[in-house]
Amino acid sequence: MKKIPLVVATKNAHKAKEIARILPPRYELHTLDEYPGIPDPVEDGTTFAANAAIKAEAVSARVPGLVVADDSGICVDILNGAPGVMSARFCGEHGKDDENNRKLLRELAALPGQAPYKAHYACVISLAQDGKEIASFPGTVEGQITLNPIGTGGFGYDPLFIPDGYKCTMAQLTAEEKDAISHRARALRLLADYLANH
Numbered sequence: 001m002k003k004i005p006l007v008v009a010t011k012n013a014h015k016a017k018e019i020a021r022i023l024p025p026r027y028e029l030h031t032l033d034e035y036p037g038i039p040d041p042v043e044d045g046t047t048f049a050a051n052a053a054i055k056a057e058a059v060s061a062r063v064p065g066l067v068v069a070d071d072s073g074i075c076v077d078i079l080n081g082a083p084g085v086m087s088a089r090f091c092g093e094h095g096k097d098d099e100n101n102r103k104l105l106r107e108l109a110a111l112p113g114q115a116p117y118k119a120h121y122a123c124v125i126s127l128a129q130d131g132k133e134i135a136s137f138p139g140t141v142e143g144q145i146t147l148n149p150i151g152t153g154g155f156g157y158d159p160l161f162i163p164d165g166y167k168c169t170m171a172q173l174t175a176e177e178k179d180a181i182s183h184r185a186r187a188l189r190l191l192a193d194y195l196a197n198h
Helices: 013-022 050-061 084-089 097-109 175-182 183-196
Strands: 004-008 027-031 066-076 117-131 133-147 159-164
Touching: 004 013, 013 027, 013 066, 013 175, 027 066, 050 066, 050 084, 050 117, 050 133, 066 084, 066 097, 066 183, 084 097, 117 183, 133 183, 175 183
Parallel strands: 004 027, 004 066
Antiparallel strands: 066 117, 117 133, 133 159
16 A cells, blocks of 8 residues: 655654554654754744645645644643643743743642642544645643652653643553543544544
8 A cells, every 4th residue: 555645844853752552554654854944934824724734735835735734732620721722832941841841830739728730631543735734633631730740751741740630640551541531642542533534
């Protein structure tokens, strides 16, 4: 079977690896590492869906074929949904997972007696071609934040996030266990179903 090329609009190796694990093997994935001339679009949307569309449309205007982009993050109820769309740059710089986690812990530690800190991971995946979004796919997973980070798997806020129904953090799950329940996996399964039927 000839593979279908799909450009994933990310330079995040963790995210690309996770997407490659979850999507069916019929897709041949490429990342922005193969397109170094494409500038990072300004993600100034106020929702995950808006930022995913900004990325997918910007990249698909410059590369042939189908492009997928995701925007995702963690939303903590007591912080009115923060970090939300600012999750990757919560500390002020993009992609500093440890510093983002420390800032979140500091903010929650300043609210004693408020535990459990209910939260959810959210993801929206945008599918685009020729500079226009074709469809988008949401995924969420509910849980809570622990003030005692544990685990070395995953990335982002995984060492702090305990999914509902589990006694361990997302960072303690195996890749297969995480893929079964994660926000990104749920969105990707919707994307895969869409691609299989269009």
